[in-house]
Amino acid sequence: MASLSYCNENIYCIDDFELAVKKLRKNNSYKDVDELLISSLKNKNIDDFKNKGTNLNRSQTHPYVKLDVGGRSGFRLYYLAIVHEGSVYLGFIHPKTGSKGSSNTVNDARSELMSKLLSAIKSGNLSKVDVSGLKLSFVKKVP
Amino acid sequence: MSTETSEILRRIRGAVSHESFEKRSFKRDIEELLVNVTDDDLDSINTIRGRITKSTLHIEKCCEGVQQLSWQLPNPSLKQLEVVNDIIVLGRSISDMCDDLIDSLKSLWSNGVINAEIEHFKEVMDHWEEVLDDAEAAFFTLPADNNFMQTNGELELL
Numbered sequence: 001m002a003s004l005s006y007c008n009e010n011i012y013c014i015d016d017f018e019l020a021v022k023k024l025r026k027n028n029s030y031k032d033v034d035e036l037l038i039s040s041l042k043n044k045n046i047d048d049f050k051n052k053g054t055n056l057n058r059s060q061t062h063p064y065v066k067l068d069v070g071g072r073s074g075f076r077l078y079y080l081a082i083v084h085e086g087s088v089y090l091g092f093i094h095p096k097t098g099s100k101g102s103s104n105t106v107n108d109a110r111s112e113l114m115s116k117l118l119s120a121i122k123s124g125n126l127s128k129v130d131v132s133g134l135k136l137s138f139v140k141k142v143p
Numbered sequence: 144m145s146t147e148t149s150e151i152l153r154r155i156r157g158a159v160s161h162e163s164f165e166k167r168s169f170k171r172d173i174e175e176l177l178v179n180v181t182d183d184d185l186d187s188i189n190t191i192r193g194r195i196t197k198s199t200l201h202i203e204k205c206c207e208g209v210q211q212l213s214w215q216l217p218n219p220s221l222k223q224l225e226v227v228n229d230i231i232v233l234g235r236s237i238s239d240m241c242d243d244l245i246d247s248l249k250s251l252w253s254n255g256v257i258n259a260e261i262e263h264f265k266e267v268m269d270h271w272e273e274v275l276d277d278a279e280a281a282f283f284t285l286p287a288d289n290n291f292m293q294t295n296g297e298l299e300l301l
Contacts, residue, residue: 054277055213
């Protein structure tokens with residue numbers, strides 16, 4: 001039974017995230033990216049986005065989180081949650097291993113990403129992320 | 144420091160300290176077990192397998208504990224930060240010991256013995272290093288970054 005407290009309708013992303021997912025889909029090594037993301041995002045309430053991964057800004061109300069998705073050979077996902085809105089803003093995802101794999105994100109990039117998330121939220125330059133299908137779909141939000 | 148927070152820090156520091164102690168004795172025991180070990184010496188191999196599996200589980204628990212600190216300590220005091228720093232320093236020393244440990248197990252993994260357990264152990268140790276880097280970022284590096292803190296201040300107003 002659907003719960004009103006699920007965040008499904010309040011998941012957004014910035015362009016960097018959408019582009020990263022679309023690039024990963026083209027690579028056979030990362031074909032599970034949609035499945036892993038959907039299992040991490042779908043039918044979760046806002047508390048499910050808290051207390052997991054590392055809370056990089058240690059905020060209780062607006063946590064900026066780095067979360068491992070898909071275990072050791074999976075992906076690093078960065079998102080911002082605004083707890084009182086029940087909203088989640090996806091910032092970036094990158095694989096840990098494989099041809100596009102990379103080491104841990106440097107702090108300058110994390111800082112820049114948080115700044116991009118803030119700008120996008122303020123300007124409304126976001127896409128709504130639909131988690132109801134087998135793949136994520138993105139619909140540009142009308143500001 | 145509140146009793147609850149103090150307890151959380153004490154518990155995680157205790158777990159990391161314990162793992163550090165375990166690693167020292169583990170390396171010593173492994174070196175003894177590996178003297179004249181043969182393929183038929185299943186007891187020794189199974190003992191090593193068991194120690195590796197146990198150690199892997201402990202490190203996974205330490206990973207969760209250290210990640211949780213970023214949620215449990217929103218406004219750490221100086222004293223709390225000192226304990227977090229101790230945990231990170233001690234954690235890094237475990238990583239160094241594990242690199243040596245994996246080297247000392249070379250005679251096994253290079254011959255395909257208990258490869259899966261050693262491979263998993265290495266993956267967990269890589270994750271442990273990343274968790275420590277992230278904790279250092281959350282408690283020390285990012286709070287010292289003016290741009291990050293300014294953005295964070297603006298975010299909190301949303």
